[in-house]
Amino acid sequence: MSSRLFSPIELSGLALTNRVVVAPMCQYSANEGTMNDWHLAHLGQFAMTGAGLIIIEATGVEALGRITHGCCGLYSDENESAMKRVIDFCKSVGDSKIGIQLGHAGRKASTERPWEGGNALSKNAWQTYGPSSIPFTEGWHTPEALDSAGLDRVKQNFIQAAKRAVRMGIDAIELHGAHGYLLHQFLSPISNKRTDQYGGALENRLRYPLEIFDAVKAVVPSDMPILVRVSATDWVDGGWDIDQTIEFAKALDAAGCASIHVSSGGNSLAQKIDIGYGYQTDLAKRVRDQVTMPVIAVGMITDPFQAETILRTGQADMVALAREFLRDPHWTWRAAKALRSSSSVPNQYGRAVTFS
Numbered sequence: 551m552s553s554r555l556f557s558p559i560e561l562s563g564l565a566l567t568n569r570v571v572v573a574p575m576c577q578y579s580a581n582e583g584t585m586n587d588w589h590l591a592h593l594g595q596f597a598m599t600g601a602g603l604i605i606i607e608a609t610g611v612e613a614l615g616r617i618t619h620g621c622c623g624l625y626s627d628e629n630e631s632a633m634k635r636v637i638d639f640c641k642s643v644g645d646s647k648i649g650i651q652l653g654h655a656g657r658k659a660s661t662e663r664p665w666e667g668g669n670a671l672s673k674n675a676w677q678t679y680g681p682s683s684i685p686f687t688e689g690w691h692t693p694e695a696l697d698s699a700g701l702d703r704v705k706q707n708f709i710q711a712a713k714r715a716v717r718m719g720i721d722a723i724e725l726h727g728a729h730g731y732l733l734h735q736f737l738s739p740i741s742n743k744r745t746d747q748y749g750g751a752l753e754n755r756l757r758y759p760l761e762i763f764d765a766v767k768a769v770v771p772s773d774m775p776i777l778v779r780v781s782a783t784d785w786v787d788g789g790w791d792i793d794q795t796i797e798f799a800k801a802l803d804a805a806g807c808a809s810i811h812v813s814s815g816g817n818s819l820a821q822k823i824d825i826g827y828g829y830q831t832d833l834a835k836r837v838r839d840q841v842t843m844p845v846i847a848v849g850m851i852t853d854p855f856q857a858e859t860i861l862r863t864g865q866a867d868m869v870a871l872a873r874e875f876l877r878d879p880h881w882t883w884r885a886a887k888a889l890r891s892s893s894s895v896p897n898q899y900g901r902a903v904t905f906s
């Protein structure tokens with residue numbers, strides 16, 4: 551018996567030992583964007599059990615691109631050295647490759663941590679920016695529409711953060727184009743009402759995210775995989791949808807994207823989502839049918855056999871899990887056992903699997 555989940559895969563030449571991805575998960579626990587021991591323990595526990603790829607949480611390329619005051623950033627030397635310590639630790643305990651999700655929260659920045667309510671900050675708030683001056687919902691900050699200087703500033707900050715990521719020894723970069731954050735805001739007609747070359751027709755709405763992709767790709771080593779996470783649909787009539795996602799995916803494929811990570815929603819409270827096990831995998835499959843790059847499925851994938859079936863039936867090339875890794879940080883070991891495969895085990899834990 552062979553397992554697809556535990557078969558290797560390459561992303562633009564980066565060899566992953568298996569197809570298990572730890573999805574990016576904000577911890578809202580950084581200080582001025584800087585990681586600490588929480589992040590070391592949080593990410594380190596996944597690295598110990600050998601997931602093929604661990605993606606570090608949404609990380610703001612500038613301070614005002616963070617979602618909350620607790621979100622990670624990669625815009626200062628302090629951010630960089632603290633995150634490098636975490637990456638070094640992860641690499642010292644296993645063979646997982648470490649990616650980082652670089653993003654900008656746009657109009658969804660300057661909010662409370664989820665456990666504080668998750669609403670727009672009323673104290674210590676900051677000016678938010680977006681494609682257009684439309685708040686996410688009533689009572690949220692009204693963003694300032696980015697002018698050409700602002701667009702350039704954000705792009706330069708993506709570039710600087712990508713350079714820092716390379717310096718830290720990161721293996722892959724994922725651009726956050728999902729969940730209603732800045733790049734998704736540009737894609738979706740719900741949040742993008744611009745009348746310049748970045749708004750209106752689909753081709754125009756794709757332009758800024760594609761420019762960011764190209765700008766990042768140009769400053770990292772040619773063999774560094776750049777992934778893009780998308781929301782495949784806004785789940786709102788007249789919003790961003792799967793057909794537009796496929797056009798975006800094709801353009802990314804042509805631009806040298808290493809993989810597309812297919813999530814959904816997050817740009818409108820009017821979204822109607824039929825949430826259930828594997829509820830986004832059919833979206834991943836729709837994209838996969840149209841591109842050459844590997845596709846990552848995510849969303850209520852919890853069981854090893856479910857994950858294996860997603861790969862075997864050609865719905866995706868890799869699977870990402872978020873909450874199930876919080877419930878069981880050793881999920882990769884559990885899955886390996888269920889699928890009669892193996893994943894890396896640090897020497898200190900060797901007796902757990904040798905039974906001697």
Ligand SMILES: Cc1cc2nc3c(=O)[nH]c(=O)nc-3n(C[C@H](O)[C@H](O)[C@H](O)COP(=O)(O)O)c2cc1C
Nearest residue numbers: 573574575576607608848849850851871872873874
């Ligand atoms: C605590 C937590 C934090 C999250 N933070 C991020 C994030 O930083 N970036 C992102 O793209 N998605 C984020 N997500 C969404 C997950 O990556 C994932 O897409 C979602 O939870 C669905 O997968 P699941 O059913 O396996 O949890 C987060 C989810 C959770 C539970």
